Amino acid sequence: MTDVRQRRDPSMRPPLVPLATLIGRELHGDKSEKPTVKCGHHAFAKRGEDYFLVKPDCLRIPGNPSSSFSVFAIFDGHNGVSAAVFTKEHLLDNVMSAIPPGLGREEWLQALPQALVAGFVRTDIDFQRKGETSGTTVTLVVVDGWTVTVASVGDSRCILDTQGGVVSLLTVDHRLEENAEERERVTASGGEVGRLNLSGGQEVGPLRCWPGGLCLSRSIGDTDVGEFIVPIPHVKQVKLSRAGGRLIIASDGIWDALSSEMAAKACRGIPAELAAKLVVKEALRKSGLKDDTTCVIVDIVPPPPDPLILPLSPKKHQNKFTSLLFGRKSQNTAGKHTNKLSSVGVVEELFEEGSAILEERLGKNFPLKANSGPFRCAICQVDQTPNEGLSATVGSYFSPTSKPQEGPYLCVECRRKKDAMEGKRRSRTTVSSNDSVIFQEILLSIR
Numbered sequence: 001m002t003d004v005r006q007r008r009d010p011s012m013r014p015p016l017v018p019l020a021t022l023i024g025r026e027l028h029g030d031k032s033e034k035p036t037v038k039c040g041h042h043a044f045a046k047r048g049e050d051y052f053l054v055k056p057d058c059l060r061i062p063g064n065p066s067s068s069f070s071v072f073a074i075f076d077g078h079n080g081v082s083a084a085v086f087t088k089e090h091l092l093d094n095v096m097s098a099i100p101p102g103l104g105r106e107e108w109l110q111a112l113p114q115a116l117v118a119g120f121v122r123t124d125i126d127f128q129r130k131g132e133t134s135g136t137t138v139t140l141v142v143v144d145g146w147t148v149t150v151a152s153v154g155d156s157r158c159i160l161d162t163q164g165g166v167v168s169l170l171t172v173d174h175r176l177e178e179n180a181e182e183r184e185r186v187t188a189s190g191g192e193v194g195r196l197n198l199s200g201g202q203e204v205g206p207l208r209c210w211p212g213g214l215c216l217s218r219s220i221g222d223t224d225v226g227e228f229i230v231p232i233p234h235v236k237q238v239k240l241s242r243a244g245g246r247l248i249i250a251s252d253g254i255w256d257a258l259s260s261e262m263a264a265k266a267c268r269g270i271p272a273e274l275a276a277k278l279v280v281k282e283a284l285r286k287s288g289l290k291d292d293t294t295c296v297i298v299d300i301v302p303p304p305p306d307p308l309i310l311p312l313s314p315k316k317h318q319n320k321f322t323s324l325l326f327g328r329k330s331q332n333t334a335g336k337h338t339n340k341l342s343s344v345g346v347v348e349e350l351f352e353e354g355s356a357i358l359e360e361r362l363g364k365n366f367p368l369k370a371n372s373g374p375f376r377c378a379i380c381q382v383d384q385t386p387n388e389g390l391s392a393t394v395g396s397y398f399s400p401t402s403k404p405q406e407g408p409y410l411c412v413e414c415r416r417k418k419d420a421m422e423g424k425r426r427s428r429t430t431v432s433s434n435d436s437v438i439f440q441e442i443l444l445s446i447r
């Protein structure tokens, strides 16, 4: 009773929060304006080639807790674990080092899709230098406030379950069997696509690319398969409504057993840690343990209403505040920032691009140039003297009218990688592959 009387006594009310403080909270990303991120994970290993990453407390600005963001990822390795382990250790650093320092939050989020492309390609180049033959899918999710950015190669899906039970897919499956566009690209770049031929001419299993026999069309690693298996991720960036939502990130062990709707439904209303267990359990119940099965669940939960914040007035201030909260983003001409409402209704779609053509992904307005001069390689971030590197659009493969400084600037090695991915040349001498190991791997993965 004492508490109630105290709340009713005006002299006991806590002080009102001035408008300037409220605006400041939004501008500086005060935690009270940000959703809470809760996560859970669960895995069941068969081959031990799935890895995952959960980093809920990353900082854009070192030492500044209001610049926090979270990162979650799944790496489903094949033909060994070294690519999955290497990518888990280095990918995030490579992405972050491709974002120029000193950007504000909105600029940072706009730079992220291109930095993800640079970081994925750099990690692939660095891994291939090791001369090992394994590969991995990657699905990397960056959650900053209400904005979710997903980059993926391979078939480890990320789905979004929003309030009201609308489930949407934030990734694209890079599986040759299901993706005609990728089949065309691989064939055009020098790969062959077909099923495994058993003795007697019987074709079995899903479509694969040859040499190598991989069912995926994009991955990190796979040095022995061919450069047409590219590490260039599909990237999608969405902004959730203030109702929040749940992300389910999982390896194909889940998605071969459950549809997106089934996975979302299996754990709705259950806290994240237990939800991840339930999704894995449901997949195992449906299909048994056929593959590594890993699930990471991320809940983006609205903050509790702040009793200290009163309705805003007068009206002209309110308009100002509203425009700060919901103001249009400046368009990034290099990417396809759409700002349109997507099929998920209340979720705002900010960006989506899945092209495997590098210069379409590292547009000429790549923000690196503004801060670091024209001669830093857009992929590996190594500074070049003017004569060392080449602009991605220069050379005999492109229009002779291209100007020398158009397109992202690439060092010689990254340029070589780009040409190799497009089937124009090999980036390196092929690592001699152990065919019996590959054949074993193929037999293991036939379902």
Ligand SMILES: [Zn+2]
Binding pocket: 377, 378, 379, 380, 381, 382, 410, 411, 412, 413, 414, 415
């Ligand atoms: Zn480079």
